[in-house]
Amino acid sequence: MAQYRIDTKCIQEGYKPKNGEPRVLPIIQSTTFKYDTSEEMGKLFDLAASGYFYTRLQNPTNDCVAAKIAALEGGTAAVLTSSGQAASFFSVFNICSAGDHVISSSAIYGGTYNLFANTMKRMGIEFTFVQPDCTPEELNAAFRDNTKAVFGETIANPALAVLDIERFAKAAHEHGVPLIVDNTFPTPVNCRPFEWGADIVIHSTTKYMDGHATSVGGAIVDSGNFNWDAHADKYPGLTQPDESYHGIIYTKAFGQGGAYITKATAQLMRDLGAVPSPHNSFLLNLGLETLSLRMERHCANALETARFLQKHPKVAWVNYCGLPGNRYYELAQKYLPKGSCGVVSFGVQGGRTAAERFMKELKLAAIVTHVADVRTCVLHPANATHRQMNDEELAAAGVSPDLIRLSVGIEDVRDIIDDLSQALEAI
Ligand SMILES: Cc1ncc(COP(=O)(O)O)c(C=O)c1O
Secondary structure (H helix, E strand, O other): OOOOOHHHHHHHOOOOOOOOOOOOOOOOOOOEOOOOOHHHHHHHHOOOOOOOOEOOOOOHHHHHHHHHHHHHHOOOEEEEEOOHHHHHHHHHHOOOOOOOEEEEEOOOOHHHHHHHHHHHHHOOOEEEEEOOOOOHHHHHHOOOOOEEEEEEEOEOOOOOOEOOHHHHHHHHHHOOOOEEEEOOOOHHHHOOHHHHOOOEEEEEOOOOOOOOOOOOOEEEEEOOOOOHHHHOOOOHHHHOOEHHHOOEOHHHHHHHHHHHHHHHHHHHHHHHOOOOOHHHHHHHHHHHHOHHHHHHHHHHHHHHHHHHHHHOOOEEEEEOOOOOOOOOHHHHHHHOOOOOOOEEEEEEOOHHHHHHHHHHHOOOOEEOOOOOOOOOEEEOHHHOOOOOOOHHHHHHOOOOOOOEEEEOOOOOHHHHHHHHHHHHHOO
């Protein structure tokens, strides 16, 4: 296929019908696939032939959508998961076991923080959290002999800190480990972390990719750039025989560009089963078709809304990396020149109580535990997504108790601003 631009890829990549086949991605809503002989089926189980046998492992609808996301990110392979949480977990667990260590930016989604700091800790995988703005010395000091990966979010939810991807990638590579980046907020339309040195990208496709708040989902994409064999002692799961799969060696059988995703599919998906339904993947694909158009509108609306809030006397502070003077403005100009995302955070004069009153007064913007769909919505993280954190942890994640997270939709921006305006007047 010609090297199309990102807007064209959103529409044309993934499903490529042959002569006489349906124009639109079919939903193969079947758990199983029929074969004439046991031998043929056996070859599939041995990973000696490619083909479908059970949807937990592979499904044609899911695969087409994964291929589209891989193309959008510029990766070699991808797998869809049933949620963004599953994608975060699989991306790390695919290369870590009990006794291993991972460095993560502290400015990450609250659910990811909980997964890393508590659940994966119980599995024996230890995380060190570093500030996204830490000095190179602080970042270097966090590495240990058993460090297996570095993790961060391109634009952190909800702190909206922009990760210096190039700097984090360089530090990771100097220590012989990959950088995993959660690219949910900008989407590949606004940033492609592989172009800055990231090795693995994950997504909560639940957000802008789906874009209509219909389907929880996730994706993991491999750049194919990390040389697992060069660090074979660190990654035995990829470079030594997998006894649970007839002694297959993933890097030998599938190469540098295929090993990581094949292992995630053949081993983790087989055993943990966080597979999306083909119907959800169909809906995700519909979302992806309009992703570039929607991102443009989300970003334009968010910038205008942020400018309005910045000037309003009842607003104490505004955080949007597209605003000149923002702490992350320069990094955003570098990594997100087309725009960042539709999420803006701010605090109102009067702190937590005024924030709660303001939210009650909103008419168009709905209070939901979600961001990044076509409808404008709002949330108070300290009372919702981040309520498991104490004040110290909240501060490290860049979430102040008065922070209001506004996800600017693609409605007419004048209606969004009118709604905010009347709610601010009321407090
Ligand atoms: C940046 C980011 N990563 C991961 C997740 C988890 O995704 P999901 O809710 O699809 O499991 C979220 C959810 O809000 C998120 O915002």
